[in-house]
C-alpha cells in the first residue's frame with residue numbers, strides 16, 4: 325500500500341480516536357496510521373514520556389485532576405499534527421478538550437458494549453480508575469457521564485458489535501472515504517480539512 329502523499333498547501337486529515345477504555349483506540353489506531361502512511365500517537369504514552377512517570381504513578385501522586393491537566397496540555401500540543409491520535413478514554417472530561425475535539429475533524433468514537441469492554445480491562449493494574457474494582461460497574465458510571473460527550477465530539481460513531489479489528493478498520497476507512505468526498509466538496513465544517521488520501525483510497 326502506498327503511503328499517503330501530503331502536499332504543501334493541501335488541507336490534511338488527521339483522525340482522532342475516542343471511546344471508553346478497552347475499545348481498541350490504540351490497536352485500531354496503529355493499523356489505521358499504517359494504512360494512511362502517517363505516524364501513530366498514543367496520547368497516554370505521550371503523557372508518560374513527557375512526565376517520566378507511569379499513569380498509575382501520576383494518578384497516585386497528582387490525583388486524577390493532575391492527570392487531566394497533563395492530558396489537556398498534551399492534547400493541545402499534538403492535535404492537528406500529522407498523526408493518528410488514540411486518546412485516553414477520559415479526554416472528553418474537560419470542557420476545554422471537548423471544544424478542541426469538536427473543532428477538529430475527523431473524530432471517531434469506537435463504541436463497544438460495556439460487557440465486552442469490562443472483559444478486556446478487568447484486572448489491568450495500569451488503569452487506575454478500574455484497578456482493584458469491578459470494571460463493569462465503573463464503566464457503567466463512566467458511560468453515563470461520557471456518552472453525551474463522546475456523541476458531541478465525534479464526527480462518526482463506529483458501533484463495533486461483533487466486529488474484529490480488521491472489520492473495524494475497514495469500517496473506519498469506508499467512513500474516511502466518505503469524509504474525504506464531503507471534504508472535497510466543502511461539506512465538512514471543520515477547522516481541519518482533507519488530506520491527500522488518493523494514493524491510498526483509490527488502491528482497492
Ligand code: S3P
Nearest residue numbers: 344345346368412413414451452
Ligand atoms: C482513562 C483512560 C486511560 C488513561 C487513564 C484514564 C479514563 O486510557 O488515560 O487511565 O479516564 O478513561 P485508555 O482509554 O487508553 O485506557
